[in-house]
Amino acid sequence: MTAQNAEPLIRLTWTDPVTGTHGYLVVHSLVSGVATGGTRMRAGCTMSEVEDLARGMANKTATFNLPVGGAKGGIDFDPKDPRAFGVLERFCGFLRPWIDAHWVTAEDLGVPQHLIDDVFAKLGLQQSYHAAISRSADPERTLRRVQAGLNAPVPGGLLLGDVVGGYGVAQACIGVAAAWSWDPAAATVAIQGIGTMGGGAAWYLHEAGMRVVAVADAAGTLYHPQGLDVPALLDARDAYGEIDRGKVPADVQVLPRDAVLSIPADIFVPAAISYAITAANAADIAGKVVIEAANSATTEVAEAALTARGIPVIPDFVANAGAAAWAWWLLLGEVGADPADSFLRLRTEMQSKVALLLAGWTTDRTxxxxxxxxxxxxxxxxxxLTEAPVPLLIP
Known part of the structure; x- marks a missing residue:
């Protein structure tokens, strides 16, 4: 049975004894006794949402042929609430048996990597990849490699671990341009969400010479038909990924938040929340292709409507899988701390997969x-779950 239609192996619900909020862990599949998937925190998070995301992780790991299954954690709580760190700490403490041996987690919506690493440090586990690191032949050496990779500096003053997911999304966009023989300098992109994933994608698309003409955050959409000054806008973000409107140039149009859906751009990148494209707004999408940077960004009904209009959707389990794939290449020692090696590997794999996906679309609208x-x-x-785990070959 394949990941897209299999039932999850495990569904767990947790109730925080302090705030009464609920948290969820869904393990969709185990490979070698391990599953991977981030932990998100947002008000309104549901078991159904986490289950969809865990299924997506199983598809990501299989698509990139990684030796690990798929899982996801989610907490129904506002990450801006001052009690959020305590909630996350208690959630991880409750799931300690899974975190110790079976679940490799990382950042996700509302939970930056440094925050979850702080929680793991308080639990005495050093780093959120603990379940994989502890299985390696030399855990200390593997931990040093992981920390070096995550903290490797890249141009722009950021760290490799913070931008590699967005870099992968940018390569998915560039892969579309290559597959369809577009001139990258003439191609335009609109991005919904300017946090870690959307911001990283915007940076690397700008670096590649593609025009990012619109970005949207919680406060609205910023639009310039000739292209935005992406580096300046990213520098104007606050801790929650929102752009200070006082630093926006006068020639940039300030539009309502949902205006980003109908911006006349070749590529639309939903990089904010799950289920952003629905049956109610699918008709508003103006792009020629949708690249899902956010997990489960498009509902099934909305994707059917887009398909009927001739707009393909590059699914999240390919387009935004860069961070997950890279993390496992790093764990396995297939890449190290040199960003150039990581970028080459991800660029090659992402563009080849996008080309394969679009070949089916071009040939017979698959x-x-x-x-x-x-x-x-x-x-x-x-x-x-009954299959005997095979040891991971982590050096």
């Missing part, structure tokens, strides 16, 4: 999601 699911199923049939 959707990229269907092609991606076929690729995942071909790479690996999801093991069951």
């Amino acid at each position: 959707t990229p999601r269907v092609t991606g699911h076929h690729l995942a199923a071909t790479n690996r049939v999801t093991p069951t």
